[in-house]
Amino acid sequence: MTPRSILFLCVANSARSQMAEGLARQMFPGLRIQSAGSRPSRVNPYAIEILAEAGIDITGHTSKSVETIDPASVDLVITLCAEEVCPLFLGKAERLHWPIPDPASDDPTLTPEDLRARFRAGRDEIRRRLGQLKAERF
Secondary structure (H helix, E strand, C coil): CCCCEEEEEECCCCCHHHHHHHHHHHHCCCCEEEEEECCCCCCCHHHHHHHHHCCCCCCCCCCCEHHHCCHHHCCEEEECCCCCCCCCCCCCCEEEECCCCCCCCCCCCCCHHHHHHHHHHHHHHHHHHHHHHHHHHC
């Protein structure tokens, strides 16, 4: 089945799911693309910066709670959690799990360039997986 809408989920809806939403909107024009989290916070500035490098503007994005998403508006849910517990999504949508490490970190030994490298790796892995999804389903 070809989905008409995709929801990306992670915990804070600040990094991975925001990058996935921005990338998917570019790769799947015409589909409804959303993202949310179980504990929304704010969009990570590195996610904004790293997507801008790819020509994608997510400066207008905000972190959203999974509780605000209408289950009837979602055909495919993609969870992006790796080491943490992913949010639950109640609904009948198909589910995929892409365990992508969280690029955000509070580790004081990481430099801004280290964090950029982590975010680039996450962005590139999400883009690769979206490309596979597109080739298989669209």
